[in-house]
Structure formats: C-alpha cells, structure tokens
Amino acid sequence: KPKAFEVTSLILSVAKAPSNIATKHFCTLNGNLIYYVKNLTGEVEKVIDDQIAIISFHDPLGGMKRRALATWYDVFCLDWLKPPLTTVIEVTQRSAANMNLGLKRILNINMKVMFDALPIVPVMPNPSNIFYVVT
Numbered sequence: 002k003p004k005a006f007e008v009t010s011l012i013l014s015v016a017k018a019p020s021n022i023a024t025k026h027f028c029t030l031n032g033n034l035i036y037y038v039k040n041l042t043g044e045v046e047k048v049i050d051d052q053i054a055i056i057s058f059h060d061p062l063g064g065m066k067r068r069a070l071a072t073w074y075d076v077f078c079l080d081w082l083k084p085p086l087t088t089v090i091e092v093t094q095r096s097a098a099n100m101n102l103g104l105k106r107i108l109n110i111n112m113k114v115m116f117d118a119l120p121i122v123p124v125m126p127n128p129s130n131i132f133y134v135v136t
Contacts, residue, residue, distance in 0.1 A: 026132045027120050028060045028067070035062075038118045038133070043069070045112045051103025056114060056135060069118045069133035073097040073104050076135075 028035045043058030046068065054076070056069045076097040079086070086092050093099060097107060108114075118133040 025065075026127075026130075028062060030062060034120065036120065037136075041116055041118055043114055043116065045108045045110055045114060047110065048104050048108050051105050052098075054104050054108055055131065056116065058116075058118070067133055068129070068131045069116070069135050070121075070131050071104075071116070071135035073102075075116070076104060076107065078102065078107060 024032065024034065028038055038061065041058045041061065043056045046055045046057040048054045052073045054071045056071050058067050058069065059065065060067055074096055077092065077095045078097060078100055079095060086095065097104060117136045119136050120132055121134050123129075123132070
C-alpha cells in the first residue's frame with residue numbers, strides 16, 4: 002500500500018525573493034524595464050545538453066551583452082523555403098522537443114538565431130549572469 006505524505010514538506014523554498022534588482026542586468030527604456038523583447042538576433046553561446054542552451058545577444062537599446070536560457074521547447078526547426086506555418090499546432094509540432102531532436106544536433110556554437118525573450122528575476126548573486134529566457 003502506498004504511503005501518504007505531505008507534498009508541501011518536500012517543496013524547496015527560496016531564501017528570499019529580491020525586492021529590487023539593478024536595472025543594469027536588463028534591457029530598459031528611459032529607466033523602465035522592457036518586459037518583452039521581440040525579434041532579437043543573437044548567437045548560440047553554449048549548448049549545455051540536448052534540452053538546454055545559452056543564447057547571447059546585445060541589448061537593442063544599450064548595446065550591453067545579455068544572456069538568455071533556451072530549452073528545446075523554445076527552439077523551432079523551420080524551413081524558410083516552404084510556405085509559412087499558419088496555426089499554433091503547426092508551429093508547436095516544429096519544436097525540437099516535439100520532433101525529438103536534441104539541441105546538440107541542431108545548434109552550433111556561434112550559430113546566429115532569432116528569438117523573443119522575457120526577463121527573469123533570479124535570486125542574487127547570479128553567477129550564471131542569465132537574466133532572460135527565450136520565448
């Protein structure tokens with residue numbers, strides 16, 4: 002017979018979420034955080050494993066180098082010579098995860114990529130210097 006247990010006792014807790022974080026880590030406009038950055042061009046900095054990669058890009062307004070985390074759910078294999086995909090289902094089917102293609106097979110270091118990104122607020126200090134996630 003399976004043993005019952007309290008799930009909440011197994012959840013790890015973060016020490017304390019930061020109440021503020023320096024804007025130097027993020028893309029800003031007039032001192033305000035840009036919540037969604039679209040149509041970025043970057044390059045593959047590192048492919049950690051078949052499911053996670055790091056993408057480097059330059060802040061489109063400030064020019065500073067930034068880093069974003071990409072998963073195989075966020076990487077899509079598109080054929081630009083074919084007609085564009087028209088439904089969300091078609092796009093989703095082209096993700097590396099749904100095609101069962103590991104990122105090590107489809108991404109190369111210094112490969113140019115296009116993407117959108119959202120800022121993430123990590124617990125500081127953040128030695129990875131990753132403050133964005135690819136969407």
